Structures are given as C-alpha cells and as structure tokens.
Amino acid sequence: MNRMSQSLILTLLGGAVLRITVLSTTYTDYVKPGFRPFLIAAGVVVLALGVIGLVQEWREGGHRDGPHDDGAHPDGAHGHDHSRVPRVAWLLCLPVFAIFLIAPAPLGAFAARSEEAPARPPVQPAEAYVPLAADKVTPMAIGEFIGRAWSDHKRTLSGKKVTLTGFVVRSAKKDRWYVARMQMSCCAADAIALKVAVLGAERPPDDTWVEVTGTWIAPKSGKIPNGTAAPELAADGVAEIPQPIEPYE
Template sequence: MNRLTQSMILVLLGGAVLRITTLSTTYLNYVKPGFRPFLIAAGAVVFVLGVVGLIQEWRGSTQTDHHHHHGHAPRVAWLLTLPVFAIYLIAPPALGAFSAKSEEAPAQPVSALDAYDVLPAGKVNDMTLGEFIGRAWGDSSKSLSGRQVKLTGFAVPSAKKKDRWYVARIQIACCAADGIALKVAVLDAAMPPENSWVEVTGTWREPKSGKLPVGTVAPELDAVSVTGIPQPVEPYE
C-alpha cells in the first residue's frame, strides 16, 4: 500500500471517530461516557496526520513524475477501508440480548456486604440492576424486602426454562469488550419482544432456601408492571 492510500485511510478513520463522538452519541455503544474527550483527541490527531500525508503526496506529485510508478496500490489494500466504512454506514449496535443469553446467572455478585442505605417505604425505588443484584445477594439486612423497585433493561429469554425471562443490562468497566451481563428474573409477567427495552416495576422475591451459593442464580422480581421504552442514550451500566 502506498502513502496516498495510507493517508486516505487515516483521514477516513479519524473522520469516523470524530463523527460518532461529536455529531452523535454512537460512541456510547462502545465505551463509557468519560472516554469521549480521549476519543475526540485521538480522532483529531489521526485525521490531521492523514490530511498532512495527503498534502505531502499532492505536493510531491506536482514536482516529479516519480508518482507514476506508485500511483497504483494493490487493489486488495483497499479492503482495509471496509472497517472504516462500516462505522459510517452500519455502526454496530450496543451489546444486547445475544450477549446476555450466554449467562444464566448474574456475572458478578456484590463483594461488599451491608453497604447499602435503607430503602424508603411507600414509593418506587429506581435502581440499577447492579444495585438490585448486590442488595439481593450481599445485604444481610434484606433491605429489598417489601420494597417496590423499578429496573431498566432489555428483555432476554431464559436459555433453560421456556416460561422464564430476564430484564438484563450489560455492565462495562471501560468498553464493550469487557462487558458482563447482569440479569434479574421477571415473574408473573408476559415477556415482551426479545431485546426490547423495558421498565419493570415490582418487588424482590426472597429465595426460599439459603443453601444456594451467592450469585449462582439470578435474583427474582415479582412484577407489577412492564412498560416498553426506547433504548437509553447510555445503554450500559
């Protein structure tokens, strides 16, 4: 691949990164919001390097006929631009039900015990799936008992039980590559379309037996209502 092709790819790659970080929120499908400034800076640097390379090639081509020997890069080299065009044309969506199906139980039970505040009674407590799972498995005071909560996530069918489904969400530390599935079993409610986003309101069903090791099965929620919603701008926890 000649320098002209390399510079073109740099321009396209830098432009793609700038497009998904400055003109849209698509970058949130791949990384945490805090990485946006770093992506913008990296995209700008790559874009500028590509532009500088194109300018240098253009100036060189006007000063010498040597470029006739390098003007035809191998056609296969242009296949390297396909990932760049994929970002422009078919940006991959956020991880969803397909990724969550591989795990029946929550990926990580909470490690710290008794670190939660008391939940107020008589109101719906909006919380993340991570907090709900942590309270269900790691709070000896059983602060979820008798408290109504609202969880937000996407619908995932059980891989083992036909009559069971989960409200799930992917939790990431920095990017989608390290994502893990957090899942809560929804009881007494019909499953909405797979991978559709919902708000589920209900109460925690305390396990009848304490013999199961913490985190080996998903905690359960007796549903009061299941409401369909658009996908949140920030899809990950």
C-alpha cells in the same frame, strides 16, 4: 496500498471517530462515556495526519507532473510512487465501513442469553446500601439490585418496590424472562451480563428496552449459594421505553 491510499484511510478513520464522539453519542455503544475526550483527541490526531499526508502527496504529485519535470528520477521510477505496505493494512478500512455503513448496536440479548451462573457485580459493604422508602417506587440499577439481593444481610429489598431498566432476554424456563444490562469496565469487549429474572409478566420481544416495576422475591431456601441463579422479581408492570443514551451500566 500507496501513500495516497494510506493518507485517505487515516482521514476517513479520524473522521469516523469524530463523527461518533462529537456529532453523536454512538461511542457509548462501544466504550464508557469517560473515554470521550481521549477518543476526540485521537480522532483529531489521526485526521490531521491523514490530511497532512494528502496535502503532501498532492504537492509532490504536482511537482512531478509539472511542465519542468523531465521524468528523470534516480530510481528510474519515472515519477511513480512504488512505496507499498502489506495488504493487511487495508483492514484499517473495516472500522470506517462498520461505523458509516453498519453502525453496530450495543451488546444485547444474544450476548446475555446464556443460562449459566450470572455475573456477580462488585460487592458493596453492608453500610453502602441505604434503606429504601416504603411508600414509593425506587429506580435502581440492575447491578445494585443484584448486590442487595446477594450481599445485603439486612434484606433492605424486602417488600420494597423498585424499577429496573434494561433489555429483554428470553429464558429457557417458561415461567420467566430476564431484564438485563451489560456492565463494562472499559469497552464492550470486557462487558458482562447482569440479569434479573422477571416473573408474573408477559415477555416482550428480545432486545426490547423496558422498565420493570416489582418487588424482590427472597429465596425460599438459603442452601442455594449466591451467584448460582439470578435474583427474582415479581413484576407489577412492564413498560417499553427507547434505548437509553448510555446502554451500559
């Protein structure tokens, strides 16, 4: 890889970053929305470095190949650039190809399909859970639903209808499936799956985004420790929806 190739890759990489942050919201498939300003700044810097490198190579190439260039160089290279970097540097092309050609989707059912104990969201103090209206359906994040089901001793979920938004994940048990959402602290690499078991409704295909309306099913026994099984929801209705702009919680 010569300097011209290096500069070209930097230009493409910077352009790819700006494409998913400035021209679209694709970046939310990989990182939290708050990182957008930093990604834009990084994209601008990388793009500028690439363009500067291309311009310098073009000017130096024109000088070497000019009518007054006799081809004599101290290193005997006859005007050719023999500078090289390790071949592994070509791996920088992979993010560019991934963004422009593949456009990886956000994490979904495959990443959340494990039947192991579900991830526990951050525990909120009891006073953080405000009472829910009894005469209307309350839209709620899956993380909050799990937190109320596991940590709210006042059982503010009891008898209250809520709507959860997430994607469909099949279960090994025939009587249920999961509505899930991935929660990340920084980027998709550290995402964990938050899942609520849905009972009483036919399962849509995996990875279908849905709004599930229903009521919490309180555990029949207090002997099962919180965190060993996903909370359960008796579904009243399931509606398919487009993927949200921000797919993660």
